Amino acid sequence: GIENTAEVKIIQYDKSNGTECGAIILTETANIQHIIDNLNSLELKRKKAAPRTIIEYKLFLINSNHEVIEMISISVDDWIHFDGHFHSIQSGEIDRFYIEELFK
DSSP states (O other), X not given: OGGGXXXXXXXXXXXXXXXXXXXXXXXXXXXXXXXHHHHHHOEEEEOSSOOOOOEEEEEEEEOTTSOEEEEEEEETTSEEEETTEEEEEEEOOOOHHHHHHHTO
């Protein structure tokens, strides 16, 4: 259902201590599509136990009715949390460079 995303809010956290250090809202179709395509390209494996990690980004995928479709956390260790579970990336990678550039 993330293909119905109309905007993406991204919160950035400090990699060393996990404190919030910035937020942006994406409304341009090209930016949103890049984020969605990148997420869809990942092959993930659900983990049974939650790892100890620091969150680097939280992505709120929002539909045209301004409802959050999904909230995805990305850790500094490449763990991804959504749907109440942590997942490890088996194939592909998060385009951190693209996200980082959005904050500049």
